[in-house]
Amino acid sequence: MLAVKGLQAAYGRIPILTGVDFSLHEGEYLGILGHNGMGKTTLMRTLMGHIKATAGTISFNGTDVTKLAVHERSRLGIGLVPQGREIFPSLTVYENLRMGLASAKKEDLSVIDEVLTEFPRLVRLLDRNGGALSGGEQQLLALARCLCTRPRVVLLDEPTEGIQPSIIEEIVETLLRLKQKHGIAMILVEQNLDFITSLSERVLTIQKGRITREIMPADLKDPAAIAEYVGMATH
Numbered sequence: 001m002l003a004v005k006g007l008q009a010a011y012g013r014i015p016i017l018t019g020v021d022f023s024l025h026e027g028e029y030l031g032i033l034g035h036n037g038m039g040k041t042t043l044m045r046t047l048m049g050h051i052k053a054t055a056g057t058i059s060f061n062g063t064d065v066t067k068l069a070v071h072e073r074s075r076l077g078i079g080l081v082p083q084g085r086e087i088f089p090s091l092t093v094y095e096n097l098r099m100g101l102a103s104a105k106k107e108d109l110s111v112i113d114e115v116l117t118e119f120p121r122l123v124r125l126l127d128r129n130g131g132a133l134s135g136g137e138q139q140l141l142a143l144a145r146c147l148c149t150r151p152r153v154v155l156l157d158e159p160t161e162g163i164q165p166s167i168i169e170e171i172v173e174t175l176l177r178l179k180q181k182h183g184i185a186m187i188l189v190e191q192n193l194d195f196i197t198s199l200s201e202r203v204l205t206i207q208k209g210r211i212t213r214e215i216m217p218a219d220l221k222d223p224a225a226i227a228e229y230v231g232m233a234t235h
């Protein structure tokens, strides 16, 4: 579904992605684990088109999207839930969801109702300002807003950052439901080992802007082994 080959990206003259290679299968949940500053967010933003690739290719369902604009990738079915969530704090939950329709050719409000069936917690909060939600509720809103673009692959950047464990559980359940019911594929970038292992079918590790290891599904049952591979503490 997604094939990334030799992908490079930089901030000015500073290279950050130094040759990323991986592929994602239809409907797959793929985890990417890495320490701070290893290039996870840069990778997600380059896949979405917010950062220009300096070399390499990104192909999505057979189309080369490497040079396409963000809205064009969005229309093809790539969606990003950014790190930090980027909720509009002074807009209501409903208005935030409506922003998710902005890249569509024609605004179809029924998409919001459809998406909300998977987010019962948000239905009770539709008139509340985004800024008055908890971190976990904002994360659910950011995910729901992304789904309003009707993506076939969602790029989810550090969704558990600063979020209470009880709502992390709800995010996990929501993501599993999306996979089972809608077959959406997902790339999950995380530092939370438990979260990533409970959702992913495969996990890749990233170090200094390149993929260094693929952790097989059998190994995902042993978080201690994974922690050792990536030199991380279990959460």
Ligand SMILES: Nc1ncnc2c1ncn2[C@@H]1O[C@H](COP(=O)(O)OP(=O)(O)OP(=O)(O)O)[C@@H](O)[C@H]1O
Pocket (backbone or CB within 6 Å): 011, 014, 016, 034, 035, 036, 037, 038, 039, 040, 041, 042, 043, 083
């Ligand atoms: N706008 C920018 N200008 C210059 N350098 C940047 C910029 N954004 C990030 N960097 C640098 O690029 C490197 C990779 O950053 P990136 O945010 O992709 O890492 P990350 O793996 O997502 O880290 P984290 O887990 O802390 O979010 C870091 O060294 C960071 O300081």
